[in-house]
Amino acid sequence: MPGVMELLPMDQAAFQEMLDVIRRGFESYGFLPIATPTMELAELLLRKTGGETERQVYLAQSSGAADQGEEPELALRFDLTVPLARYVAEHRNELTFPFRRYQMQPVFRGERPQQGRFREFYQCDIDVVGQDSLSLRYDAEIPAVINTVFANLGIGEFTIGISNRRLLAGLMTGLGLESDDAMMRELDKLSRRGPDEVVASLRQRGASETSAQRLVELAGRGVVTGEAASALLAELETTSGAGLAQGIGEVREVLSLLAQLGVPSHRFGLDLGIARGLDYYTGTVYETTLVAHPELGSICSGGRYDDLAGHYTDRRLPGVGISIGLSRLFWQLRAAGILPAPKSPVTALVALLDDEGLEAALQIAADLRTSGINTESSLEPRKLAQQLKYADRSGIEVVVVAGPEERAKGEVLVRDLSRQSQEFVARSDVAEAVSRMRSV
Amino acid sequence: MPGVMELLPMDQAAFQEMLDVIRRGFESYGFLPIATPTMELAELLLRKTGGETERQVYLAQSSGAADQGEEPELALRFDLTVPLARYVAEHRNELTFPFRRYQMQPVFRGERPQQGRFREFYQCDIDVVGQDSLSLRYDAEIPAVINTVFANLGIGEFTIGISNRRLLAGLMTGLGLESDDAMMRELDKLSRRGPDEVVASLRQRGASETSAQRLVELAGRGVVTGEAASALLAELETTSGAGLAQGIGEVREVLSLLAQLGVPSHRFGLDLGIARGLDYYTGTVYETTLVAHPELGSICSGGRYDDLAGHYTDRRLPGVGISIGLSRLFWQLRAAGILPAPKSPVTALVALLDDEGLEAALQIAADLRTSGINTESSLEPRKLAQQLKYADRSGIEVVVVAGPEERAKGEVLVRDLSRQSQEFVARSDVAEAVSRMRSV
Numbered sequence: 001m002p003g004v005m006e007l008l009p010m011d012q013a014a015f016q017e018m019l020d021v022i023r024r025g026f027e028s029y030g031f032l033p034i035a036t037p038t039m040e041l042a043e044l045l046l047r048k049t050g051g052e053t054e055r056q057v058y059l060a061q062s063s064g065a066a067d068q069g070e071e072p073e074l075a076l077r078f079d080l081t082v083p084l085a086r087y088v089a090e091h092r093n094e095l096t097f098p099f100r101r102y103q104m105q106p107v108f109r110g111e112r113p114q115q116g117r118f119r120e121f122y123q124c125d126i127d128v129v130g131q132d133s134l135s136l137r138y139d140a141e142i143p144a145v146i147n148t149v150f151a152n153l154g155i156g157e158f159t160i161g162i163s164n165r166r167l168l169a170g171l172m173t174g175l176g177l178e179s180d181d182a183m184m185r186e187l188d189k190l191s192r193r194g195p196d197e198v199v200a201s202l203r204q205r206g207a208s209e210t211s212a213q214r215l216v217e218l219a220g221r222g223v224v225t226g227e228a229a230s231a232l233l234a235e236l237e238t239t240s241g242a243g244l245a246q247g248i249g250e251v252r253e254v255l256s257l258l259a260q261l262g263v264p265s266h267r268f269g270l271d272l273g274i275a276r277g278l279d280y281y282t283g284t285v286y287e288t289t290l291v292a293h294p295e296l297g298s299i300c301s302g303g304r305y306d307d308l309a310g311h312y313t314d315r316r317l318p319g320v321g322i323s324i325g326l327s328r329l330f331w332q333l334r335a336a337g338i339l340p341a342p343k344s345p346v347t348a349l350v351a352l353l354d355d356e357g358l359e360a361a362l363q364i365a366a367d368l369r370t371s372g373i374n375t376e377s378s379l380e381p382r383k384l385a386q387q388l389k390y391a392d393r394s395g396i397e398v399v400v401v402a403g404p405e406e407r408a409k410g411e412v413l414v415r416d417l418s419r420q421s422q423e424f425v426a427r428s429d430v431a432e433a434v435s436r437m438r439s440v
Numbered sequence: 441m442p443g444v445m446e447l448l449p450m451d452q453a454a455f456q457e458m459l460d461v462i463r464r465g466f467e468s469y470g471f472l473p474i475a476t477p478t479m480e481l482a483e484l485l486l487r488k489t490g491g492e493t494e495r496q497v498y499l500a501q502s503s504g505a506a507d508q509g510e511e512p513e514l515a516l517r518f519d520l521t522v523p524l525a526r527y528v529a530e531h532r533n534e535l536t537f538p539f540r541r542y543q544m545q546p547v548f549r550g551e552r553p554q555q556g557r558f559r560e561f562y563q564c565d566i567d568v569v570g571q572d573s574l575s576l577r578y579d580a581e582i583p584a585v586i587n588t589v590f591a592n593l594g595i596g597e598f599t600i601g602i603s604n605r606r607l608l609a610g611l612m613t614g615l616g617l618e619s620d621d622a623m624m625r626e627l628d629k630l631s632r633r634g635p636d637e638v639v640a641s642l643r644q645r646g647a648s649e650t651s652a653q654r655l656v657e658l659a660g661r662g663v664v665t666g667e668a669a670s671a672l673l674a675e676l677e678t679t680s681g682a683g684l685a686q687g688i689g690e691v692r693e694v695l696s697l698l699a700q701l702g703v704p705s706h707r708f709g710l711d712l713g714i715a716r717g718l719d720y721y722t723g724t725v726y727e728t729t730l731v732a733h734p735e736l737g738s739i740c741s742g743g744r745y746d747d748l749a750g751h752y753t754d755r756r757l758p759g760v761g762i763s764i765g766l767s768r769l770f771w772q773l774r775a776a777g778i779l780p781a782p783k784s785p786v787t788a789l790v791a792l793l794d795d796e797g798l799e800a801a802l803q804i805a806a807d808l809r810t811s812g813i814n815t816e817s818s819l820e821p822r823k824l825a826q827q828l829k830y831a832d833r834s835g836i837e838v839v840v841v842a843g844p845e846e847r848a849k850g851e852v853l854v855r856d857l858s859r860q861s862q863e864f865v866a867r868s869d870v871a872e873a874v875s876r877m878r879s880v
Contacts, residue, residue: 006527008534009472009541016473028809030786030816032449033456037560038478038516038546039498058479060500060516062550076478076500087446094448096830100816101449106478110502120477137798137819148809260799262806346470358577359700366702369468369588376470376540379577390536 003113004120005327010395014342015330018153019104022124022324025149026102029141031126034101036083038108042075044086047311056109076108080125080323081308088129089312097131098138106327116331127321129308134318136250139284139304140257142322146288146300147263149324155338157291158299160263161223161271164251164284165303168275170244171218171236175211177202179241184275190219191273191297218272223289225269229255232270247283254284282306286322296332300324344395345374348434351387352378353403360402364412364430368400371431373438392417398434402427443553444560445767450835454782455770458593459544462564462764465589466542469581471566474541476523478548482515484526487751496549516548520565520763521748528569529752537571538578546767556771567761569748574758576690579724579744580697582762586728586740587703589764595778597731598739600703601663601711604691604724605743608715610684611658611676615651617642619681624715630659631713631737658712663729665709669695672710687723694724722746726762736772740764784835785814788874791827792818793843800842804852804870808840811871813878832857838874842867 007015023033039060046057058076077083080103088099104124111117126145128138143160150158168187169179177183183205190198195216202212224232233248251270258268276285285303290296302322309317333339350365352358358379365377376396378387384401391399401413412430415422416437425433447455463473479500486497498516517523520543528539544564551557566585568578583600590598608627609619617623623645630638635656642652664672673688691710698708716725725743730736742762749757773779790805792798798819805817816836818827824841831839841853852870855862856877865873 004477006476007474008531009474012473012475015475027785027814028812030789030814032785033452034449035447035452035455037444037446038548039560057503058500058514059503060498063497063499063515064550074498075503091448096834108478110504120479135820141817141819257798257802260802262803345467345472349470358697362697362700363702372468374467374470377581379581380575394536 003111003118005118005331010342010344011334013345014339015326017343018326018330019122019124021152022149022326023102023104025145025152026124026126028148029100029126029145031100031102031145034084034087034103035105036077036080036087036103038105039074039076040083040086042073044312045075045077045082056111058108058110077105078109079107080105080123081127081321084125084127084129085309085317086312088317089309089315092131092313092315097129098134099129100126101129102126104326116328116335118327118331121325121327124324124326125321127308127319129317129319132316132318134320136253136283137257139250139320140254140261142302142320143254143258143268143286144261144263146286146322146324147267150288150300154340155290155333156293158267158288159223159225159291160268160286160288161274162251162254162268162284162286163271163274164247165275165281166243166283167236167247167251168272170241170247171239171272172215172241174239174241174244175207175215177207177211177215178205181277181279185277187215187219187273187275188277190216195220219275220273221271222273223269223271226265229270232272250283276301276303280305284320290338293332293336293338296329296336299329299332342395344397346376346394346396347373347438348375348398348400349387349391349394349396350375350377351384351399351401352381353384353401354381357381357402357404357407360407364400364402364427367431368434371435373431373434388415388417398437400430400434443551443558445558445771450782450784451774453785454779455766457783458766458770459562459564461592462589462766463542463544465585465592466564466566468588469540469585471540471542471585474524474527474543475545476517476520476527476543478545479514479516480523480526482513484752485515485517485522496551498548498550517545518549519547520545520563521567521761524565524567524569525749525757526752528757529749529755532571532753532755537569538574539569540566541569542566544766556768556775558767558771561765561767564764564766565761567748567759569757569759572756572758574760576693576723577697579690579760580694580701582742582760583694583698583708583726584701584703586726586762586764587707590728590740594780595730595773596733598707598728599663599665599731600708600726600728601714602691602694602708602724602726603711603714604687605715605721606683606723607676607687607691608712610681610687611679611712612655612681614679614681614684615647615655617647617651617655618645621717621719625717627655627659627713627715628717630656635660659715660713661711662713663709663711666705669710672712690723716741716743720745724760730778733772733776733778736769736776739769739772782835784837786816786834786836787813787878788815788838788840789827789831789834789836790815790817791824791839791841792821793824793841794821797821797842797844797847800847804840804842804867807871808874811875813871813874828855828857838877840870840874 057078060074106120107123172179199212199216274287281303283304287298288300304320307316308319350361352361365375368375399415410427411424414433500514546560547563548560612619639652639656714727721743723744727738728740744760746758747756748759790801792801805815808815839855850867851864854873
């Protein structure tokens, strides 16, 4: 089917391993899991969306609905933010605030299928949601989590770019420009369209040549880290614009806390080119890029918002969050050859050479499993060469053989496929021998 | 929304833990993961289903479909077997046979919501699929996996009942009865309707009183284990019916292999009351029940089938598999009070008493995470009593405090909430101290 990413088992295992690493990273910072239903009432899910999202939503109906009387219209979730808003509003009295949740589920969009753009794709989100207020300090914790997650994914060096909508709006005002969402979206296009085109469209929106050039020059510097970021913030302070000083102060505190949280200084910095087009964001905004693969664009984005669930509750729920679009990232990493070779979750194959050896083989397999070694057991006898070839192609590291000769001696042959070595061990030592090979 | 199971974070963590235990059990036997799309072409998904399933399927359409020209109709998967059939047929040349896969995903049915019956629920399936043929030995491996999984879930003792459609058909023929699917379904109703009602309906279908009584008596014995199972099989051999001897031989081999696979003898046995109504099954059939909670019915069912994907490919693909309906099981276990108290995935809370202590608190939290301890860090100062209460309610075991006095001495207070004990340790020893408390 076009528009979906269906994987062969070894790739699926690699994808799951990425999900696991992300989950462990989220949990290491004390985030708790939630999962929301795939389908929600369409009326609820679409309450806050504009035209674009609405066009791409999947609507669903039970084929038996006509027999069952009136059924409300259902829609499949198209992100994890709207379901989070509904969840927090619905369970508000049972949750503790600040509410720190992670959520890793597929979302659905009826987009025209393209390379690497899927109609069903995993999002891996974290958010911290406060009640009435939420400390700016959480704006620093979010990229610290992302640093842990991407470091553990082992997909190469990355940079977390941080900006601030309040700072950007103040800067625009200070330069005599409009500071509305349309301007933010223009700025956001810089990396795709280049400076000349963005300067031209800023000019069309009434900016002076000097101001447009200045804004585009600042936004084009990329991620500015360490001392240079402090210098850039000091430079910005010479401009005056409504909210600019507050925005600068916020960025300064976030950068300072990130250092205290132990995030290496080359991994994060100020990037005035990050504006995030959505009017949803009100303060800090983030984008993350791979250093060796800037062409992949942002692999993880998010920011601070003033009110999560205004459509569902009167209580103000400010928050900050970030999202990894994992299906797309996985697809891109694989296409770019960055993914490590998939490893089988199966460590050992117990070969079977003759039917008389079945009982011994089954018991060896049971022993290995008891020792925590994932083990496939051949249940039909085949030539050893065939079974070795099967293990090799399947990424299984160790093959254990108890043929007639080995059984007569009370021994087992343990063969390490990756190192092309083998040894005979006593039957009782087989689990220990396999563990040893695996850990080398 | 009615008909969905939406959990609070701690329950969600417990649900995920069950998914993890099941996955590790599947992988320990060398099964590999696949995942199929939530939506498939309705034409493909419904190719083999009869009326009942078809009525309960969710059909989906993108809200933008009208703008994008003709879109084929989509349906949400209602089980994992039909998608497996489509997957194996589609990727046949890229898979190795016997193909051993596990799949753990939600499925969707537009049923009228009832207690513990959900419209979206997780199924956890394993299947071994052969090409042209598949050894009976795999019929024994499947319940061995289930034994490992349920033992590791720690939800009390259970029994895996095994029967065989060929044996049952032979037995019915031998008793002068019809042996069609309708008869199998009658037999399957025994535990719900009781012997009298089933005898009466067998009589209506033309069975003699003696034959009906005999069949119902045999089917009503429940799970017969160990030596008694061998005796029962020997007793059945005195009857003659087409296929009976083959069925008896198959059951005998499966029971014998299960013992060789190390499954304790009280955990499995022959249960002639298991017929599985579906005409899909052709040989071995399974049901699993909790010893202390027979009222929950079968918590895991499956069996052997002759051809998985006849609707998608000409190649014959015999297989054997089993399915755990986890959402329903989780709901039932929770309602019956069998689930262990949910444990938070978060081990430690680093409390914050004063803003001056923020940097120290962040660094302690970073140290704990580096040592593999899932740690939440309080980012806003509050009274210690409040933070202790929060940790206690959240199931966090250890609270770490570096208030002004502790910082002045280079110390940290580490408090074990479950044992109501605490100690002061040097700042550099905090990770070691928390690890020690956790492992007690």
